[in-house]
Amino acid sequence: SQTIHQWPATLVQPVGSPLSLECTVEGTSNPNLYWYRQAAGRGLQLLFYSVGIGQISSEVPQNLSASRPQDRQFILSSKKLLLSDSGFYLCAWSGDNLKPEAFFGQGTRLTVV
Amino acid sequence: AQTVTQSQPEMSVQEAETVTLSCTYDTSESNYYLFWYKQPPSRQMILVIRQEAYKQQNATENRFSVNFQKAAKSFSLKISDSQLGDTAMYFCATSGTYKYIFGTGTRLKVLA
Numbered sequence: 373s374q375t376i377h378q379w380p381a382t383l384v385q386p387v388g389s390p391l392s393l394e395c396t397v398e399g400t401s402n403p404n405l406y407w408y409r410q411a412a413g414r415g416l417q418l419l420f421y422s423v424g425i426g427q428i429s430s431e432v433p434q435n436l437s438a439s440r441p442q443d444r445q446f447i448l449s450s451k452k453l454l455l456s457d458s459g460f461y462l463c464a465w466s467g468d469n470l471k472p473e474a475f476f477g478q479g480t481r482l483t484v485v
Numbered sequence: 486a487q488t489v490t491q492s493q494p495e496m497s498v499q500e501a502e503t504v505t506l507s508c509t510y511d512t513s514e515s516n517y518y519l520f521w522y523k524q525p526p527s528r529q530m531i532l533v534i535r536q537e538a539y540k541q542q543n544a545t546e547n548r549f550s551v552n553f554q555k556a557a558k559s560f561s562l563k564i565s566d567s568q569l570g571d572t573a574m575y576f577c578a579t580s581g582t583y584k585y586i587f588g589t590g591t592r593l594k595v596l597a
Binding site for chain 1: 491518520528529530532535537576578580583584585586587588589590
């Protein structure tokens with residue numbers, strides 16, 4: 373069966389520090405991968421998606437970037453965090469031939485102080 | 486572009502009663518799906534129900550059912566016999582080419 377791992381679960385970082393959140397999927401090949409951000413009291417905002425290695429589409433101009441160095445690995449990064457980067461970040465995958473939905477990781481609570 | 490609108494930020498329902506959550510959407514996709522996800526306090530996103538847009542029959546999963554009105558671009562979720570464990574944020578979503586677009590969510594509280 374397929375599983376998705378996202379870490380860390382919680383992160384507190386100072387303003388101006390770098391960021392690296394990692395997500396990996398097991399049990400499937402060539403998944404579509406996604407990064408979403410959920411701000412307090414708001415919905416899920418699609419940040420990036422990827423349909424293959426090295427292929428990244430950005431949905432919202434911002435202080436963040438994404439990379440896909442391997443088929444089942446998706447990384448969210450920032451060189452210098454801003455206070456406004458605080459939020460709950462969710463990684464997701466799709467591409468199961470039998471199920472059209474997206475499957476989500478456990479999320480990372482990022483607080484920039 | 487795809488958009489999803491949930492106009493009810495918060496709702497409450499008595500245990501064992503029925504509640505309906507509203508969702509409207511807009512999409513230029515000809516082939517798409519609609520979803521309802523549940524996010525309990527644990528923050529884990531859980532799929533509640535899915536609907537294929539080309540199917541006229543409304544989807545049903547146990548106590549959860551949808552009212553899909555394609556022409557009106559409406560996709561509401563009905564929860565019957567509400568249980569305390571149904572307390573959560575509920576997100577409506579639509580899928581298109583590769584992307585999943587979510588609404589802002591409805592916070593549902595089931596009262597004992």
